[in-house]
Amino acid sequence: MRIKFSMSQNVIHVDSELWRFREQVDSTETLRNRLGQAIRFTLGFCLVIGGISLPHVSGWEREAILDPLGKVHLAWTPHLETKVIEFEYTVQTLGWVGLGFSPTGGMRDSDVITAWIKDGRVFFDDRHVPVDHELPRVDDVPNYNLISAVETDTATIIRFTREFDTCDLEQDFHITGDTVKVIYAYGDTDPEGMDPFYHGSDNRGTKSLYLLDPPLGDIPDDPSIKEWIVSSEMVIPTLDTTYWCTIQKTPVVDVTHHIIGYKPYVKPGNEKYVHHLLLYACSIPDELVDVFNSWAEHDGVLCYGPDHPQEWNHCRSVLIAWAVGGEGETYPENVGYVLPEGGMFFMMEMHYDNPEGVSGIQDDSGLTVYYTDVLRPLEMATLGVGSSLHPASITPGRQSHFMNVGLCNFKCTEIAFPPEGIHIFSGFLHSHLLGESLREFPNHSPLVNMAPSENSTEIHYLNTGRRMRVRLFRNGEELPWLQNDNNYDFDYQQVRVFREHITLYPGDQLIMECDYDSSNRDSVTVSGFGTTEEMDGGYEYMVSEDQTLVDYLNEFDWSGVDMEGFQHLMRYDPHYTRCFNNQGELLPWNQTTSYPGGVDSWMPPGRECPSGK
Template identity: 35%
Template sequence: MQVYTMRRCLALTLLLAAASGLQHSAVLDPDGDLVIHWTPEEDSNSIVIRVEARTRGWAAVGFSPNGAMTGADIVMGWVDGTAHAQDMHAVGNSAPLLDDSDDVELLEGSENSTHTVFTFRRPLRSCDTEHDLSLGMDTTRLIWALHESDPTPGRGPSYHGTRRGVRSVSLDGSGVFRFPAPGESESFVFGNSEVALPEAVTYYHCSLKKLPDLRDKVHYTGYRVKLDPATAPYVHHFVLYSCTIPAHMHDQFDEYARSHPGSECYSKNMPPRWSFCESVGVAWAVGGEGDMLPDHVGMPLGHEHGGSTYFMLESHFDNPHKHTGLKDSSGIEMFFTRSLRPVEAGILSVGHSVTSTQLIPPGQKNFITASVCAGTCTEKHLPIEGVQIHSVLLHAHLAGRTLNLRHVRNGRELPSVAHDWTYDFNFQQSRIMSQKVRILPGDTLLLDCGYNTEDRTNVTMGGFATRNEMCLAFLTYYPRTHLHGCGSYPHVGHYLKDLGVRAVEVTGLELPPVSGGDVWTVGGFKYKADGANQLMALKNETEDEENIGSATNASAEGSRDDWFNKAQLSTMKVSVEGSPTVTLYEYLTQMSWGQPAVDALQAQVNGGQVFHRCQNDKLVLQSDYREEHAGPFSYPEFEPLVAEATACPQGRTSGAAGRHSLLSLVSLTVVTTASRLLL
């Protein structure tokens, strides 16, 4: 259970950081053989890193774009009476090479009977753009290796063997939170209880939870994930949705929380009324630990205090090898305080609505899908002084490589709210915003997600399965407003037209693709609102409710991983010249994705027309779809941001023209005591 062991090691990082005198720490391997401590120094464009390795030989840490050796930016150190450090890079699975430009400043080094320790400084953004990686908010994949012997002059280091590994971290410290020590805060747990995982690659389990009796108003202050050691490697994410329901449904939700065992999410077995639980309260994904609010900020709990009493816990399990006999009891520990805080926070989900019409062709190195949180939505719901962003969790699935939450005001793009140019599906941690980021009424947010599908032979669709894709950002902000969701859908009719579709069939009508796409999309919005109206009218759980649920959750036959796509895309049929009429799902999965088709789709999903979605939490399922959905609209026009180049000293090289052989000891940086070297 390496995942669980690592998580237990992470609990030590705050103590380790304090002992080192640096701000942050991470245990890079389960046995604790290599620990790093670091402090980013943004004002001086540098970072100080201390490496503590259980070896009397060499130790190396590397900053890798993808977790592999190739392209990694490496620092190797050892002590043989004097301390040594080298700035290096890897061109393959072989010994790393020296950089022509030495950007590593060795500060100190020492060795005892068990450990080698060295501390160095390097730029966050180096002028050696060929071999040094920029460090900051983006996910950094730290590769590491150890050996019991020092390097041999003229020959270099011995092969590390199995003493190596990789760990993703956020080196700017934005993903590091201080959680309450035992007894320091009151808390309760929303979790699973021996939930049996089916023999399926992807499984979503939903269960209804009720707030414990807290007597008085309290403020939620943060959460920490609690993983079951038996199933930790299979837990991909949790989303805790708050339920906004009318008073006459409280008794029924009490019964759900008391006796309903939970069910597969969004299936015919899930009570339809659970669809009133749609406002995100907590979002956690694999690799993260949790999130804590600032000391002056809290969230109310309990409907009588402006919060929620009922919650739906969505648990996503990823079981690629379909292991059997698994039962999960993981959950989320919710911290709260009875000392009410002066400011209340909210959570806003931004991005591409989870829909099968999010399409990514196969064989793509960097395919971009874009979504819009419209200025009309922020204008309607945000206070005149705007809101402050505290933290952001970026979320995509296996094909995700880059996410960039862009910020536009008055027709001009501002610096990104958050970005991750080296996204890691297995490291999804909330990031605290180090800079003051404020969203004002009328501001537009754009979430761009880049995907790599070079290993896939068929189209990837949006959806819930791990092999489906998502493009979402969860923003914790304050002060709290009623806005909780702001995103968009692509206009399916426009890209079908550009893909060569002659006509579409919707509800028995044959229409041109653009107008057919309008009818199909708006009809889906209206259908959902009509279902909400029927549920609202019911006073008790009845056979009628079961019928509504069966109709709402009806899906086409298929595996657990594709039912969502088939259910959505089988309600439209398409006609292409010279081919029989087929469902939209069949058309998209059977078509040949040549470059013209890829280019046409790219133009539509990154700059084409979209439908806006603007959700408030007064009543999550609106009685009229037009209160939540609007469009189609053109992609917003604005003046894009021009990135500032890193200022480099005159005469510095931007990369090595040639490559040196490893460890010619005359080129080593040698330090006998802590010292500073001019770069």
């Protein structure tokens, strides 16, 4: 299609009717008939990737295996009251070990500790790396407190604490609720002197973690819990990006059950090809049951292509979203998603990346979904917030910051939310490779999983960004952000469990902000399905028979454009918003939406560091 441009004062004006934002919520009648709702809130897309089974470490709140071979293990507990985090670092070596926190995943500007035990003496140092390719320097002031250091027959175990914020602004890393890139390294022997030697290419790595989040929870060891394997055997196409959709039918159950969680499975060796997975619940009329049964036996089709049946649009409500780095999810013990008597249908959407066009890759990646006939007090639903794919979502190249937003109008929440509100218990942010920042806002279209309870809610966000944030406005005031990540990692997309549930009320407005970084791209980026595109749009938009929209925009002379004015227009110009229920029916409100005017922006508290530090 062709995009209309009008030039005025060196600002490109994109016609506002090209903007389309979708709000998908549970039907008004269903919402209002439920007394308390536990919500999973989803912005954009929901995705997850397979994880490693971890040994149980008694007494620690969180744990993770950091390396592919399972030799490097980290356990930790954040103490929120004292703002101190305690670690136990175990490495299968009798040599030196190192652990650090990095803004990028590399050594430069990282904050690290090194330790080893030699001849009964413990060597433990707080270090930093101010420049590339340099031995970590010992800090001027040590801010890590060694508790114990032990060697077993095969491993070195170091236990230590540090404050979230040591206020050492030059040499230490500030641990926040953002994604933290944890780096590790080790040697096979002890150093001869006071410094560790080079670790080599194999004994080091990085893993992104949420250090301050609560645990994801475990599937209970209960004989009433059953497993449903969701997968589709196929050969990954030799295309750069493929979205493959299949209809999946649950086991037939003779009484109502509750789905209580899931774990992802990625076929070993296919990790580089499997990008994300979505499982949409289907709400279909009785007359379509037979044809959906036949589709459940079918191999699937390219999503949203010419062979994608229109009836599959009845599958709109995201139950499970999994992406690169995700480890699955266990719902709160009082919350379940209804699996009705007789079972139901889902549509599974798989996103594959195969930029090298490798042929013959067999794949059966998918999910293990857990369900039980022991019903829980609360029923969960999903609220999704995000912008639809549309060619008007344009990010010019060579921009270090370019904000893309999605707006959920207060009129939509007035219609969809019950008077007592809905309660969010977890959230999920999703982006492709461009974005830099994302935040969730009560003014943007959401996909939500709900359960009738005051204390259970999960919120998932789908969008694209390196920094992401969702903002909440109520009664002319901005409240604390629903979710924020200033260090979003494309390779670590995991559901985030909230320590305290968040209640949203009718009339709340949500705004989702993604801060894109296109500084390493000459080309413009339009919204799209591809990994190198952004999720706000994504088809092969044609300007003419032999020219795509991207080609057309790349030929445009952007040097004469007032980029600040263009950004202001794309962010603050009215956006057309639409509210849908889970049956794909428009709710009775659709208008343009803008940022609320005359409202002071909420900002998190600043760092509490003494002057001079």
